[in-house]
Amino acid sequence: MADNVFALVDCNAFYVSCERVFRPDLESRPVVILSNNDGCVVARSDEARACGVPMGEPIGQVRHLIRRHGIVVFSSNYALYADMSSRVMATLSLFADALEVYSIDEAFLRFPCRHGGAAALGDRIRRTVLRDTGIPVSVGFGPTKTLAKLANRCARLRLDGSACVLDPATGGVSVDRLLEETPVEAVWGIGRQHARRLRRAGICTARLFRDAPDGWLRETCTVVGLRLAHELRGRSCLSLETCPPAKREICSSRAFGRPVHERSVLAEAVATYTGRAAVKLRRQQSRAAVVSVMIESDAFRAGPQYRRTSTRRLPVPTADTGVLLAHAVACLDAIYRGGITYRRATVMLSEISSAAHVQPDFFAPHDHQCSRRLMAAVDAINGRFGADTVRYAGSGLERAWTMRRRRLSPRYTTVWRDLPQVRA
DNA sequence: TCTGGGGTCCTAGGACCC
DNA sequence: TCTGGGGTCCTAGGACCC
Numbered sequence: 001m002a003d004n005v006f007a008l009v010d011c012n013a014f015y016v017s018c019e020r021v022f023r024p025d026l027e028s029r030p031v032v033i034l035s036n037n038d039g040c041v042v043a044r045s046d047e048a049r050a051c052g053v054p055m056g057e058p059i060g061q062v063r064h065l066i067r068r069h070g071i072v073v074f075s076s077n078y079a080l081y082a083d084m085s086s087r088v089m090a091t092l093s094l095f096a097d098a099l100e101v102y103s104i105d106e107a108f109l110r111f112p113c114r115h116g117g118a119a120a121l122g123d124r125i126r127r128t129v130l131r132d133t134g135i136p137v138s139v140g141f142g143p144t145k146t147l148a149k150l151a152n153r154c155a156r157l158r159l160d161g162s163a164c165v166l167d168p169a170t171g172g173v174s175v176d177r178l179l180e181e182t183p184v185e186a187v188w189g190i191g192r193q194h195a196r197r198l199r200r201a202g203i204c205t206a207r208l209f210r211d212a213p214d215g216w217l218r219e220t221c222t223v224v225g226l227r228l229a230h231e232l233r234g235r236s237c238l239s240l241e242t243c244p245p246a247k248r249e250i251c252s253s254r255a256f257g258r259p260v261h262e263r264s265v266l267a268e269a270v271a272t273y274t275g276r277a278a279v280k281l282r283r284q285q286s287r288a289a290v291v292s293v294m295i296e297s298d299a300f301r302a303g304p305q306y307r308r309t310s311t312r313r314l315p316v317p318t319a320d321t322g323v324l325l326a327h328a329v330a331c332l333d334a335i336y337r338g339g340i341t342y343r344r345a346t347v348m349l350s351e352i353s354s355a356a357h358v359q360p361d362f363f364a365p366h367d368h369q370c371s372r373r374l375m376a377a378v379d380a381i382n383g384r385f386g387a388d389t390v391r392y393a394g395s396g397l398e399r400a401w402t403m404r405r406r407r408l409s410p411r412y413t414t415v416w417r418d419l420p421q422v423r424a
Numbered sequence: 425t426c427t428g429g430g431g432t433c434c435t436a437g438g439a440c441c442c
Numbered sequence: 443t444c445t446g447g448g449g450t451c452c453t454a455g456g457a458c459c460c
Contacts, residue, residue: 035428042428042460060426075435076428103460196446222434224458251430403428 005118005141005167006148007109009092009125010156011085014105015043018084019074021134022412023040030071034059037255037403038075042270075405079386083413087133092348095125099239110240120206122155122163125234143167145238146395148176149188150206154178179232189228191332194221206232246284246352253346257404259298260342267329273347274328275391278321279382281349282375285356287317288349290325293331298343306342308335317353320371321378324349325392354402386411 013015013031013083020026030047043273044228051069053062059073066073085104098110111121122139129137133224138161140151147166154173162171166175178285187194187206203209210232217226227237228380252273270293281288291314296307310331318324329346381390388395 037426037428039427056427058427063425069425097441106460189458193457222432222457247431249431255428 005113005143006145006236007096007111007118007122007125007139007141008102008145008148008152009107009109010138010140010152011088011105012138012156013043013045013082014085014135015076016048017044017135018077018081019409021084026072030069031074032062032066032071033074033076034407036076036405038406039255042076046272046341057378072406075408076147077405077409077411079411080168080409080413086134086388088129088135088137091129091132092125094128095121098242100242106175108148118167122165126163126324127162133332136161137165140166143234144231145240146228147234148150149415150178150186153182153186161181161344169401175234176207179210180205181207184209187228187232189224190221194225197221198318204393207337231248231331232290232346238377243320246286246354247280248352249278249348249350250280250288250352251346251348252280253294253344253348254403255344256342256401258401260401261338261340263336263338263403265396266336266342267332267394268326268334268399269345269401270347271325271392271394272388272396272399275321275395276390277347278324278375279379279387280318281352282319282379285354286352287313287319287355288324289317289351289353290349291327291331291333292346292348292350292369293328293346294346295332295335296344296346297340301343306337306340308337313351315321317351318371319355320361321392323371325394327392 016031016078019031021034028047029045030050030053031045031052032041033043036043038059041053041062042056044055046052047072048069049388051065051071053071081104087175088105089099089101089107089329092107092109096109100108102108105406109118118141122141125139126137127133129347138152140153141163142148143166147267151164151166151173154166155162160165164173166173166178182205184190184198184204184206185192188235189196189210190209198209200285201220203212208230212229214226214229215228219229230237254273256269256271260269274291290311292311294307294309297305299305312327312331314323314327325345378390382388
């Protein structure tokens with residue numbers, strides 16, 4: 001008998017739903033959301049799916065469908081989605097003490113024990129989130145996280161949107177039957193490679209996977225696969241992570257909106273990405289000891305490719321954007337070569353440690369107090385008036401290289417964006 | 425005309441030490 | 443003439459997630 005019940009709450013077509021909250025006229029119309037640089041489809045409404053738009057497809061491949069069906073297209077508006085996500089999570093936190101924010105549009109909730117009212121609770125969650133945030137969600141319950149995930153998938157397929165409870169003891173859906181009807185690749189944690197290997201071995205359903213011998217599972221899908229099978233058997237192996245562990249590496253990487261050749265332009269991008277990574281670093285109260293910069297040519301274009309990484313170790317771990325920036329630009333100078341068409345730059349911060357345990361370097365004097373207060377002030381201003389309101393001049397003014405977002409919706413929930421920008 | 429970004433975990437294999 | 447074995451650390455690469 002399991003001690004806990006897990007619920008997985010998943011926002012339906014989350015990015016589309018966010019846009020619809022502020023554009024009710026889009027209800028029941030086909031809508032798709034594009035990735036950064038307006039590259040490919042990362043979210044679609046049910047109507048767009050019915051038009052035959054596949055997930056992850058490059059926009060160019062579905063342009064004819066967009067025209068034919070009058071599909072409404074948006075660039076990704078992450079500022080809006082992140083804000084809506086925090087509203088949804090805040091609402092969910094009213095229902096359970098133990099909540100794990102699993103992704104921008106999903107959360108696991110844990111309830112202390114099995115009880116008969118799960119279906120009703122699920123429907124209350126759905127109604128409340130919809131009423132308070134405008135976002136429709138699906139809810140699945142199960143004795144383990146993997147089963148809750150599966151139940152959620154089942155709920156999403158239901159026409160009335162009601163919650164799915166995987167718990168035979170209380171008259172819910174039969175676990176065996178659901179597992180039998182679920183293709184093995186639909187199990188959370190089984191990707192393309194493992195699915196192919198499993199199918200070759202005749203394991204085509206979640207039920208056959210669950211009932212496979214432990215030794216064989218371990219051999220075929222490593223301990224990760226074995227753990228999943230245990231979870232499907234109802235033995236909880238994946239615990240709820242209520243406070244996310246600090247990231248061990250932080251990365252900011254983006255393709256440019258247009259081809260880039262000049263060192264000065266790359267330097268602007270590297271400075272911008274370093275600034276973003278540093279914000280993430282400070283947000284989790286950490287310092288980094290290593291900075292890496294990678295620049296690369298366009299892998300999708302024919303011809304010789306260029307890709308180089310340069311890494312520098314800092315004398316003292318820091319979260320000071322200015323210090324990180326100086327090292328990042330030095331990295332860039334070590335690998336920049338003229339005559340190449342660059343398409344992407346990446347800045348990575350690693351060997352991350354807690355800000356509480358930094359040992360200052362006696363021989364490299366640096367005013368930590370001053371740096372900390374400056375960064376705190378910058379973060380406070382940007383938190384209030386929008387990211388990049390105050391930034392290092394090195395990150396550029398015009399920034400013609402930034403990603404394409406031709407179909408960006410307004411920033412409905414962050415009103416200060418249009419204030420004049422200030423340079424640090 | 426295009427083809428995203430940001431993570432984690434696991435394993436294998438090499439280097440190195442005692 | 444013989445060329446062990448166990449342990450740790452690091453890195454690269456694979457696989458997976460949303």
